[in-house]
Amino acid sequence: MKWLIMLTSLASWLQDGHSVRFSANFDSGSLGDVVLIDSVWVRPSRTDSVLHLSYEIVSRSDPGNPANPELQPSGRWFYFLMEKVKGKHIYLNFTNTDPRRAVYSYDGVHFQRFEHYQASMRKVSAFFTADSVYVAYFVPYGWDMLQERLAQWSAPSYVQMDTLGTSMMGLPIQMLTITDPAVPEDFKHRIWIHARVHPGESPASWQLDGLLDGLTEDSPEGREYRRRSVFYVVPFANPDGVYGGYSRSNARGINQEINWDHPDSVTSVEVAALRNRIASLTAERPFDLLLNMHAQSSDKASYYIHTAESTNAEYFEKAMRLAYLTTDDNPYFFPEDMFYSSPAPRYVEGWIWDRTKGETLALTIEMPYSYFNENPEGEWVTVSSLKENGEFMLRAVSDYFLWDVPGRHLLEGKARGNRTIYSHPLLPAGELSVYIWDDAWIPYDTFSRKRPGPFRYVIRSGDTPYRGLLRVSVQPILQN
Numbered sequence: 001m002k003w004l005i006m007l008t009s010l011a012s013w014l015q016d017g018h019s020v021r022f023s024a025n026f027d028s029g030s031l032g033d034v035v036l037i038d039s040v041w042v043r044p045s046r047t048d049s050v051l052h053l054s055y056e057i058v059s060r061s062d063p064g065n066p067a068n069p070e071l072q073p074s075g076r077w078f079y080f081l082m083e084k085v086k087g088k089h090i091y092l093n094f095t096n097t098d099p100r101r102a103v104y105s106y107d108g109v110h111f112q113r114f115e116h117y118q119a120s121m122r123k124v125s126a127f128f129t130a131d132s133v134y135v136a137y138f139v140p141y142g143w144d145m146l147q148e149r150l151a152q153w154s155a156p157s158y159v160q161m162d163t164l165g166t167s168m169m170g171l172p173i174q175m176l177t178i179t180d181p182a183v184p185e186d187f188k189h190r191i192w193i194h195a196r197v198h199p200g201e202s203p204a205s206w207q208l209d210g211l212l213d214g215l216t217e218d219s220p221e222g223r224e225y226r227r228r229s230v231f232y233v234v235p236f237a238n239p240d241g242v243y244g245g246y247s248r249s250n251a252r253g254i255n256q257e258i259n260w261d262h263p264d265s266v267t268s269v270e271v272a273a274l275r276n277r278i279a280s281l282t283a284e285r286p287f288d289l290l291l292n293m294h295a296q297s298s299d300k301a302s303y304y305i306h307t308a309e310s311t312n313a314e315y316f317e318k319a320m321r322l323a324y325l326t327t328d329d330n331p332y333f334f335p336e337d338m339f340y341s342s343p344a345p346r347y348v349e350g351w352i353w354d355r356t357k358g359e360t361l362a363l364t365i366e367m368p369y370s371y372f373n374e375n376p377e378g379e380w381v382t383v384s385s386l387k388e389n390g391e392f393m394l395r396a397v398s399d400y401f402l403w404d405v406p407g408r409h410l411l412e413g414k415a416r417g418n419r420t421i422y423s424h425p426l427l428p429a430g431e432l433s434v435y436i437w438d439d440a441w442i443p444y445d446t447f448s449r450k451r452p453g454p455f456r457y458v459i460r461s462g463d464t465p466y467r468g469l470l471r472v473s474v475q476p477i478l479q480n
């Protein structure tokens with residue numbers, strides 16, 4: 001009898017005072033079912049005891065998809081708070097999702113991955129030193145975070161903020177227009193970017209964040225980018241999905257990514273808003289480039305390149321050039337990481353292809369959640385490596401369009417027999433590095449110039465002369 005009372009009180013004590021409280025009722029939060037598998041007191045020494053609690057975490061599936069009922073709703077994304085964990089050893093077993101190594105945070109702001117010894121595929125085993133801990137599939141980038149960043153990016157007069165319409169749940173679908181208003185539109189390249197069609201893919205937002213920092217900064221490079229271009233950027237194409245913590249759908253279960261070929265009457269309101277704005281912006285002139293930013297469970301960054309057979313040789317060449325420019329001198333992303341496919345009208349690339357027949361280069365780019373280049377021994381994905389990838393992408397876009405950015409000059413050659421002559425009206429003094437292009441920038445020559453002025457360079461070669469681009473990078477000599 002005495003033992004039974006003790007056991008009963010121990011059981012209720014475990015449930016009330018010692019069990020962990022789970023919640024996900026916040027921006028981007030998501031959690032399905034939590035099942036306590038086991039609870040055991042372990043005595044590492046005579047004077048010490050630690051409660052070990054083991055849970056099954058069933059991630060929450062998106063709502064059933066009314067537009068594509070044949071598709072299984074995804075439940076990849078999770079992001080929840082555990083309270084009363086201090087001093088306890090917690091085991092988490094994830095089902096319905098596939099985290100390689102989940103992330104955690106004690107303050108909900110600074111996230112880090114569980115260490116290798118604490119986490120593996122679908123498992124976490126960790127001792128916690130604070131009472132509250134957030135756990136997520138990857139570092140979240142939620143609605144509140146975006147609002148803070150939008151306020152910073154849109155402070156200068158060369159960034160305008162606008163709303164394309166409202167989501168099904170009434171959130172604004174926000175867009176930034178970034179350009180130097182003093183330069184006439186006719187001289188500019190026009191670039192559309194949208195991200196987070198799939199709301200669980202927060203790495204895409206971290207990459208875009210890095211790109212937007214570079215594009216909006218008050219620097220010689222930033223000023224030149226804005227003179228040369230108009231960027232239309234929709235950071236959250238699916239704001240309900242991000243706010244609601246969905247994986248791949250909007251609040252109605254629709255996967256917006258494959259909804260572009262549906263007529264206005266039955267498409268999601270978010271896709272209709274994007275399509276309408278793209279149509280009105282391109283009524284006179286198509287975009288030069290459209291980028292659709294995602295994240296993937298494959299352990300590498302990728303562009304989805306549309307094959308020459310499914311498009312044409314020129315379009316394929318343009319796509320590969322942008323891809324190679326992105327992988328050039330990039331420690332995270334390599335030429336062999338690409339995927340190849342055909343444009344289908346249900347995707348934005350196919351929709352654009354049907355409208356412009358290749359005038360607009362449209363590509364989906366994917367960032368991994370785990371590590372790069374399928375190499376688990378290499379660097380695991382962090383917020384800072386994703387932001388760097390955003391900077392690399394902006395640099396690739398700049399090279400792709402031959403923008404003449406301070407410190408980085410791309411020259412087209414003129415053929416004269418077996419010579420190719422390159423010239424620039426004005427380069428500064430400094431240390432010059434000359435590169436030729438062979439699906440990457442290949443170092444070719446270095447020298448220094450004492451005075452600024454016109455620049456001329458000749459490449460002489462044998463039977464097959466080099467006719468490609470020349471890149472001249474200038475490291476200015478600091479005067480004292």
Ligand SMILES: [Zn+2]
Nearest residue numbers: 198201294295
């Ligand atoms: Zn995606």
